[in-house]
Amino acid sequence: MRTKIWKVDNIVDNNKIYPQIVDASSLLRDGELIAFPTETVYGLGANALNGQAVANIYQAKGRPSDNPLIVHIGHKEQLNGLVEEIPDVAHTLISRFWPGPLTLIFKKKEGVFPDTVTAGLASVAIRMPDHPLALQLIRESGCPVAAPSANLSGKPSPTTAQHVYEDLNGRIAGIVDGGATGVGLESTVLDITGDVPLILRPGGVTIEQLQEIIGHVEVDKGLLKEKEAPKAPGMKYKHYAPQAPLTLVDGSPSFLQSLVDEKRAEGLRVGIYTVSEHKHLYEADIILEGGTLKDLRTIAENMYGVLREFDHEGPDVIFGEAYPHEGIGEAIMNRLLKAASGRIIKED
Incomplete structure (x- = not known):
């Protein structure tokens, strides 16, 4: 399969219909897989009402089929025909955070989505992305769009069209290239089907922001329980990992450097993932x-x-600095711990 690329300026005139988007949306509507930019990462889209198209997402990514997908919509009003009910808390959150990096889990309306979207669950995850090209693509296609990140399963999520091309060239019909994304991390996933809103995945909207709007919010304690069926995308399996094993270090730069020195003494090529304030403090093969x-x-x-x-x-191995579990730091550490398969060394 030849993967087509449509390059579109992400400064979109909403009064203009772009021929690239018309072309891409037509293929999407007809069951092809199209990658497109959102404000978080690039998504791999399929017509969410087409069971075979959605199944092709799992095949293209090498994604386990028990991992549910997020459905993207182009208008808030589109939600009404997709879910059983819209509780009051949803109206409050939607008015504040949609479009934006917040996914809400609703009780699904029976007979709407194929099981390939929901992984057989009684709920469905839905969001409205805050990116002009994503919105125009979804609206032009005329259908809700199921879209996980547009990468091979387990690899770091793509934030540029080039990342998508490296992973999925020849596996999908096309890529809408709208430049680099903004937030860089996937959306927050919030389950509102119970009595208390529950964060299933931290992301671009922080728990502090949610609490400011709706009060008490809980964080799911089962995020890393691998034996449980995942209730939301990104809750199960290794994710976001580079090819070399990554280990996080919760400690001082001098402690991290001592770990690097040990590995280099073994003849290994060592990488360090750091911040601008600390870069000058380290010696390694790659910083x-x-x-x-x-x-x-x-x-x-x-x-x-x-x-x-x-x-x-x-590199042969990578050491990365840990971050505070506050604000967006919670989402950063969630992704890094998955990328590191839970490996973290703490300084005494």
Whole structure:
């Protein structure tokens, strides 16, 4: 299969219909797989009402079929025909965070989605992305779009069209290239089907932001329980991992350097994933910085790109700094711990 690329300026005139989007949306509507930018990462879209098209997502990504998908919509009103009910808390959250990096889990309306979307669950995850090209593509297609991240399963999520091309060229019909994404981490997933809103995946909207709007919010304690069926995307299996094993280090730069020295003494090529404030403190074969401690959102924006850059540099092992579990730091550490398969060394 030849993968087509449509390059579109992400500064979109909403009064203009772009021929690239018309072409891509037509293929999407007819059951083909199309990658497109959102404000978080690039998504791999399929017509969410077409069971075979959605099944092709799992095949293209090598994704386990018991991992549910997020459905993307182009208008808030589109939600009415897709879910059993829209509780009051949903109206409050939608008015504040949609379009945006917040996925809400609703009780699904029976007979709407194939099981390939929901992995057989009684619920469905839905969001409205905050990216002009994503919205125009979904609206032009005329259908809800199921879209996980547009990468091979287990690899770092793509934040540029080039990342998508590296993973999925020849596996999908096309890529809408709208430049680099913004938030850099996937959406927050919030389950609102129970009595208390429950965060199933931290992401671009922080728990502090949610609490400010709706009060008490809980975080699912079963995020890393591998034996449970996942209730949301990103809750199960290894994710976001570079080719070399990554170990996080919760400690001082001097402690991290001592770990690096040990591995280099063994003849290994060692990489360090750090921040701009600490880069000058280290000696290693490869040192990559991902942002600044002054603004952890810069870490989020650059994280997947840095992890992919390590693949190009070819270290044998990677050590990465840990971050505070506060604000966007919670989502950053969630992704990094998955990328590291839970490996973290803490300084005494």
